[in-house]
Structures are given as C-alpha cells and as structure tokens.
Amino acid sequence: MANTEKMVILKQIREIESAVTKSLAEPDLTQRQRNALDDLSVVLRDIDKLILLNELNECIDDLKSKSKKLNNINGRIKRQIEKLEDISAKVEQVSKAIDAIVKAFGILKGAGVI
Amino acid sequence: MIFTKHKCTTKFPLVFILFLILSVIGCAVLTESQVKEVGKFAKASESYSGLPGTLAKSYGELVRNSNLLIVTRKEFGQISKNGRIDTSAANDAWDSIRDAYKDETEFEEAGKRMDAALLILEKYSDLLTSLVSGDSTEALSGSAKAFGKSLDEATDTYNERYRVDEPLKMIGGTIAMAVRSTGGLYIRAKQASILKETLKDADPLIAGLMDEVKLIALKKIKPSLQNYEDNYLQNDFKSLANNKKNLDVSAVLFVYDNLYKTRQTIILADKVAKAAETYKKAHAELVENTRTKMTLKEAISQVQALAAEVGAANKVKDEVNK
Numbered sequence: 129m130a131n132t133e134k135m136v137i138l139k140q141i142r143e144i145e146s147a148v149t150k151s152l153a154e155p156d157l158t159q160r161q162r163n164a165l166d167d168l169s170v171v172l173r174d175i176d177k178l179i180l181l182n183e184l185n186e187c188i189d190d191l192k193s194k195s196k197k198l199n200n201i202n203g204r205i206k207r208q209i210e211k212l213e214d215i216s217a218k219v220e221q222v223s224k225a226i227d228a229i230v231k232a233f234g235i236l237k238g239a240g241v242i
Numbered sequence: 243m244i245f246t247k248h249k250c251t252t253k254f255p256l257v258f259i260l261f262l263i264l265s266v267i268g269c270a271v272l273t274e275s276q277v278k279e280v281g282k283f284a285k286a287s288e289s290y291s292g293l294p295g296t297l298a299k300s301y302g303e304l305v306r307n308s309n310l311l312i313v314t315r316k317e318f319g320q321i322s323k324n325g326r327i328d329t330s331a332a333n334d335a336w337d338s339i340r341d342a343y344k345d346e347t348e349f350e351e352a353g354k355r356m357d358a359a360l361l362i363l364e365k366y367s368d369l370l371t372s373l374v375s376g377d378s379t380e381a382l383s384g385s386a387k388a389f390g391k392s393l394d395e396a397t398d399t400y401n402e403r404y405r406v407d408e409p410l411k412m413i414g415g416t417i418a419m420a421v422r423s424t425g426g427l428y429i430r431a432k433q434a435s436i437l438k439e440t441l442k443d444a445d446p447l448i449a450g451l452m453d454e455v456k457l458i459a460l461k462k463i464k465p466s467l468q469n470y471e472d473n474y475l476q477n478d479f480k481s482l483a484n485n486k487k488n489l490d491v492s493a494v495l496f497v498y499d500n501l502y503k504t505r506q507t508i509i510l511a512d513k514v515a516k517a518a519e520t521y522k523k524a525h526a527e528l529v530e531n532t533r534t535k536m537t538l539k540e541a542i543s544q545v546q547a548l549a550a551e552v553g554a555a556n557k558v559k560d561e562v563n564k
Contacts, residue, residue, distance in 0.1 A: 136360050205436060
C-alpha cells in the first residue's frame with residue numbers, strides 16, 4: 129500500500145475515532161451502548177497504531193538509507209584525517225632528525241672537532 | 243664551515259621563496275572566523291540526534307498508559323444469575339496489559355531505530371570538529387620551536403668560540419617559523435580542502451535527513467499526539483469516571499500526568515521540526531561561507547539559531563522524560 133493511501137486511511141480512522149468521542153459525550157446513552165462504543169474505540173486504536181507504526185518504520189528505513197550515504201562520506205573523511213595525521217607525524221620525525229643534527233653540529237663545534 | 247658570509251647572504255632569497263610558498267598555501271586555508279563557525283555548528287548539532295527518537299518513545303509510553311487506563315474502567319468478578327463468575331473482563335484486562343507492553347516496546351524500538359539512523363549526525367559533527375581542530379599543527383608548532391631553540395644554541399656556541407667579533411645572526415627562530423608555518427599551513431590547507439568537499443557532498447544528504455525528520459515530527463507524531471489527547475485520553479478518563487462514579491486522586495493524577503506528557507511531546511515535536519529546518523539552513527550557509535577564504539564579519543545567524551533551538555528542544559526532552 130502506498131504511503132499516501134495509508135495516510136488517507138489513517139485520516140479516515142481518526143475521523144471515526146472523533147465521531148466515537150462525540151457519541152460517547154451524548155448524555156442519553158445506555159451502559160450497553162457506552163460499552164459498545166468503548167470497545168469500538170479500542171479496535172480503532174489498534175488499527176490506528178498498526179498504520180502509524182508501519183508508516184514510522186517506512187520513514188525510518190528512508191532515514192537509514194540516507195544516513196548510510198552520509199556514513200560513506202564520514203568514512204572517507206576519517207581516512208583523509210588519518211592520512212593528515214600521518215603527514216603530521218612524519219614532519220615531526222623530520223624536524224626531530226634535523227634537531228639532532230643541529231645539536232650534534234653545536235657539540236662538535238663546541239669541542240673544536242669541526 | 244657551514245655559516246659562511248656567502249651562505250648568510252643567500253638567506254634573503256630563501257626566505258623570500260618560503261614566503262611565496264607560504265602565501266600560496268595560505269590562500270587555501272580557512273580564516274579563523276570560518277573555522278570558528280564550523281566548530282560552532284559541530285557543537286550546536288551534536289546533541290540533536292537523540293531528539294526525534296524521543297518522540298516515538300514518548301508516544302509509546304502514552305499508548306501504554308492508555309491501555310492500562312482501559313483496565314481500570316472494567317468491572318471484575320460479576321456473578322451471573324446461575325452463580326458463576328464472569329471471567330471475560332479479567333481476560334480482556336490481561337490482554338490490555340500485554341498490549342500495553344507490546345505497544346510500548348514497539349514504539350520504543352522505532353525510537354531506537356530512529357536514534358541509530360541519526361547517530362550518524364553525531365559522528366559527522368565529530369569529524370567536522372577534527373577537521374577544524376589545530377591538534378596536528380599545534381604539535382608541529384611545538385617541535386618547530388624546539389628545533390629553532392636548539393639551532394640558536396648551536397649558533398651561540400659557534401659564535402662564542404669562533405665568531406666573537408662578528409657573531410652570526412640568530413637564524414634558528416626564522417627557520418623554526420618556516421618549518422612550523424610550512425608544516426602547519428600545508429595541513430591546514432589540506433584540512434580546509436577536505437572540509438569544503440565534505441560540506442558540499444554532505445549538504446543534500448543532510449537536507450534529505452532533516453526533511454524526513456520534519457515529516458516524522460509534524461505529519462506522523464504530532465497529529466497522533468493530538469488524536470491521543472482528544473480521542474484516547476479524554477474517552478478513557480470519561481469512561482472511567484462514568485463507570486466508577488467516584489475517582490481516586492491517583493487516577494486523576496495519572497490522567498493529568500498523561501495530559502502533561504502529551505502536551506510536552508507536542509511542543510517537542512514542533513521544536514524538533516523547527517531545529518531540523520534550522521539545521522538544514524545552517525549547514526547550507528556553512529557550505530556557502532566556506533566556499534572561499536573570507537573573514538566572516540558576523541556569526542552565521544542560522545548556526546546561532548541552531549544552538550539555541552537544539553538547547554531548547556533538549557530542555558523539553560528532559561520534561562518529556564520526567
């Protein structure tokens with residue numbers, strides 16, 4: 129059943145539910161009539177709930193498919209961030225290596241070796 | 243000898259070339275105000291993903307309560323003319339209690355699935371935060387400074403011993419700055435390019451997700467809550483009152499609490515939908531404002547609004563969950 133058809137049925141069910149509410153407010157109903165309306169109200173709620181849950185689950189499936197696509201983008205960014213972290217670590221290593229060379233140069237100069 | 247007069251004179255073109263390189267890379271990085279806005283968007287949006295699921299969960303709890311209220315309006319243990327006890331009311335009541343559990347768990351499950359689908363937004367905010375964070379460049383800056391310092395120390399030693407009359411310029415700081423700037427700027431430029439691409443690619447998906455959330459909040463849950471108040475809670479209360487003649491204050495309070503929760507959840511539905519619209523607009527504005535390097539004269543209004551709306555919605559969520 130298409131989503132719009134379900135929406136139409138749900139709207140109709142709610143119109144009947146409102147009609148039951150209106151009828152229950154009538155002062156001249158017998159207890160038997162009240163009970164029958166109460167029972168009808170419970171049956172209508174069950175149908176209402178079934179349609180609503182079905183609709184919600186369809187919407188959630190749509191949400192899931194869209195979030196899956198966003199998840200692919202997230203995965204791509206994550207990999208790119210990891211690459212950047214790698215580059216950062218390498219720059220750090222290189223700068224430390226140069227640092228060591230410069231220190232050694234200072235020591236050797238200080239000792240009069242070069 | 244490394245630091246000869248000739249080598250020192252080549253420092254000017256070297257610094258000039260470095261300056262040129264840095265200027266070119268520098269054009270590709272985001273300005274501080276742009277980074278700030280991305281950070282603000284990520285922070286404002288991180289607590290949004292749990293809001294829509296609360297709507298379904300709350301509706302399930304209300305339906306559960308309605309099923310339980312139905313039980314209280316029944317008359318039990320009626321004795322027929324032949325002296326037998328009518329057990330049908332008790333059987334129906336037991337079915338209602340079981341239905342209460344089924345309804346609550348089904349809507350709760352729907353809420354959880356919604357939360358799970360929207361959890362991606364939290365991860366997305368985290369990644370945006372990582373992309374604008376200066377962690378890597380700050381680490382580089384620290385090591386570059388240390389490198390600069392040791393180079394200065396080495397130059398000092400050399401000067402003390404050999405060039406007392408003509409000390410070499412302290413070039414360590416300059417080199418440290420160059421290392422720091424080149425490494426840092428390269429990473430920042432790369433971060434900016436990934437960020438721009440990500441925001442652009444994610445924008446239609448964010449818009450689609452937010453439209454779906456709005457549909458759930460305004461077209462599915464909100465009308466159901468209004469129907470609940472008008473046709474379920476009202477009927478259940480009136481039937482109970484008509485059947486029992488006198489009502490215990492706990493029954494009245496139970497009905498009142500449900501009315502309160504219904505109204506709060508309706509408010510939450512409106513806030514969730516409004517924040518979804520703002521989320522969509524804020525993200526679109528972020529795409530627009532990070533397209534080129536520019537100094538944002540003022541904060542992006544939709545990002546500010548998003549922070550306020552998500553905060554307000556979370557307060558209502560707390561009320562609903564009370």
